[in-house]
Amino acid sequence: MDERTPAANVLEIDGLKTYIRLSRSTVRAVDGVSLHIAPGETLGLVGESGCGKTITGMSVMKLLPPGGRIVEGTIKLNGRDIVPLPDKTMREVRGNVVSVIFQDPMTSLNPTMTIGDQIGEALRIHREVGDKEARERVLDVLGLVGMPRPAERINDYPHQLSGGLRQRCVIAMALVCEPSLVIADEPTTALDVTIQSQILDLLDELRRRLRMAVLLITHDMGVIAGRADRVAVMYAGKIVEEASTRTLFKRMRHRYTEALVEAIPRLDQETSAELYSIPGLPPDLANPPEACRFAARCRFDTEICHNEYPAFSEHEPGHLYACHHPAGVDEPVEAAAQ
């Protein structure tokens, strides 16, 4: 990066709690999350199903499921806290300052509108451009996302396209107003692996070209390793570890991160030994333990883990983790840093 002054963060989430009230219980889907993303940076948010990744992302869009509410914390987008903003103002923010790419392209696309009209809509709402200019811009952005023969495709309906091409349209829709932040929530989970790789390459390239910040939500540690600059690992509503991608994979501290990586079969390794398997299930977020939320499944738990929530430690600058018995802390930092 060639920034002269340290760039202000595009996104700063501080102490976010988003709860979902159900008829008989309240799900603490996001329970005290803080994170930040700089311009041009990709932060990977990784964790298992139900740990709160999507609700974190949707809190930034302020599009929550019924019963969902931000109960605490701030979410600053380009320095402005969006938590108190009324819905009318949020409509100007969405698609313009921040946009989202979902797993299933069909949830974002309207089956009754041509893709050209859908991509152009955000421009007409946010940029007050005429039809001709909108068309030009839509063709540009379709070219940018690698749509073959954009001038023909612009009049297609979503069902006429393959899954990969639909996801390219969704990306075009998300990018047409050049937002500062893109939330990509499992953008390739529904796609074949060769198409996934094409789409992730595309997102990477666009991020670099347009200097967008990207929140890349995924459960796939491999995708994180290849695509994120920094990683936040989420477990049961909380961030448990955060570090640069290389540090996280090479010198992980939190015992959940460690277990997760050991549980994944690796293509590049001979696997004669048995994979580590994490026993049990994540806790119920309607009633999570007031202690380390991984304690019931952890190999290294002691009494304190079941009684006290571990505070964040910063072992090296930028590497945070909340664990009472972290991995590898007895090594000196210099040796580990090599």
Place this chain on the structure above:
Amino acid sequence: MSVSAAPQPAATAEGARPYLEVRDLVKEFPVTKGAVMRRRIGSVHAVSGVSFSVMPGETFGLVGESGCGKTTTGRMIVALERPTSGAILIDGEDIAAMSMRRVRPRRRHMQMMFQDPYASLDPRMRVSTILREPLAIQRIGTREEQFNRVRELLNDVGLARAAMDRYPHEFSGGQRQRIGLARALALQPKLIVADEPVSALDVSIRSQILNLMNRLQEKYSLTYVIISHDLSVVKYMADRIGVMYLGKMVEIGSGEDIYRRPAHPYTHGLVGAIPIPDPDVERSKDAAAPRGEIPSAINPPSGCRFRTRCPRAQALCAEVEPPLRPFGPGHEAACHYPLRPPSEPAAA
């Protein structure tokens, strides 16, 4: 189907016979148009001449992307689907040539485990009924013996006895997959075809199920065919792997053959596209994923089906379908211009 030319099972040097042998398997689904007068306007070439064999106690992995025909192949092996042509020898007997009436009693030897355990378990049945049903249908044992067997099965897959009285929706995805495995085991099969057995599960639950499958394989000398789009999972589980693309087997080999010594450009691209949880490995990757999209199986490309996406394709690839050729012991690939020289000169 002809009865006279019954295929003879291949025998290896040691005289051991494969438990499963698939030869030139073909499945075409008709594509029809019109609601009343249904006209056949073409076929989906789901599986187009696939052959492989699996030794007793061995695990064979089938990998490939959507539409490559791996699930259809698996369903034909357990006789949930009948082939258009080709042979499926189970313990030496060709079930493809048999009537369903003759196949049915043999079905207990080959069971299927599905991706979505929820969709494959009857939501209104208690677990004890789900597990007892196959025994009851085959009239195996007394009621008492059947319940004992259910308890044994639950113990095998690591579920508490209390699970018997509960319904599928009361279990997590991983637990439901354990129930699915217990049901597949109920009739003491010799072969289990597992179609994406862990794809619906979280990472931390995945390894629980994979390790369990390995333990049970050892305990009961099971032969496995594991089908998945996830090459990492297949490589962890399988002794040998078949890579499919658009209905064709393009490469067969050990996990190391496939990962380190691929001969087929598609295998090479597929391996390159799979993200590995190690930033250093990811950053030093050279292989680019195949460009473009998977063509339709209704009109597959002529010659080599991969040619529309292949960086090495030449004129011959559009004209002549490449046969499987050997690249080392147990390693075969079907390509005119492979990434490494074949171990024998190609037959003219």
